[in-house]
Amino acid sequence: MSIAIxxxxxxxxxxxxxxxxxxxAKAEAHAAAKKFDAGVLLSARLxxxxxxxxxxxxxxxxFARSSLARLAGVEVPSWRDExxxxxxxxxxxxxxxxxxxxxxxxxxDGAEARDVALSLAGKPVTMKxxxxxxxFVLPNFYFHAxxxxxxxxxxxxxxxxxxxxxxxxxxxx
Numbered sequence: 001m002s003i004a005i006x007x008x009x010x011x012x013x014x015x016x017x018x019x020x021x022x023x024x025a026k027a028e029a030h031a032a033a034k035k036f037d038a039g040v041l042l043s044a045r046l047x048x049x050x051x052x053x054x055x056x057x058x059x060x061x062x063f064a065r066s067s068l069a070r071l072a073g074v075e076v077p078s079w080r081d082e083x084x085x086x087x088x089x090x091x092x093x094x095x096x097x098x099x100x101x102x103x104x105x106x107x108x109d110g111a112e113a114r115d116v117a118l119s120l121a122g123k124p125v126t127m128k129x130x131x132x133x134x135x136f137v138l139p140n141f142y143f144h145a146x147x148x149x150x151x152x153x154x155x156x157x158x159x160x161x162x163x164x165x166x167x168x169x170x171x172x173x
Contacts, residue, residue, distance in 0.1 A: 005071060005108040008133060011169065013064040013100050016145050019166025020057065021093045023149055023159060024086050030157045038086050044151050053151045055081070057089045060144040061096040067137040068103050070118065071111040071129050 031038035042054040051059070058081045069076040077099070083089045112130030119125070127136070146164070153159045 005111040006105045010100055015166050017093050017097055020145055021090050023163050024090050027152050027157045028086050044155050053148055054083045056144045056148040061092050063137055063141040064096050065099050070116045072107045
């Protein structure tokens with residue numbers, strides 16, 4: 001069975017980033033209901049050596065943005081990491097989704113066989129697009145989206161699996 005690269009990238013990025021925006025909206029509502037500044041959640045983390053919420057969201061967005069660019073063989077746009085509020089993180093997600101929507105299915109034709117070059121831990125690495133997507137991009141993307149969810153859940157935001165999953169195409173509940 002063959003699955004087009006755009007089906008493995010754009011739709012999952014849209015679903016998960018859309019859900020992440022919803023989770024962040026719930027975090028804002030939680031903070032308002034509990035009468036604390038939602039901004040304190042930006043620095044929340046699960047363990048002292050992990051990235052905080054703000055960085056987890058930025059990295060999830062970065063994986064969506066950079067992977068599509070690399071798979072399409074275009075320059076990866078550079079964005080600053082400067083979120084100061086949850087609204088800033090939601091705007092980052094919206095900007096990422098706008099970028100995701102700029103790619104047409106034909107832009108990713110042949111991407112599974114394309115050489116993708118990047119730097120990991122300061123060292124240049126090249127891998128085929130299919131391996132890059134399945135074994136590097138998607139695990140990292142979902143890891144950081146999951147950590148953002150877990151940080152908020154750990155901090156008392158009432159979230160469930162449906163919040164993490166977001167709107168599943170073709171499924172109505």
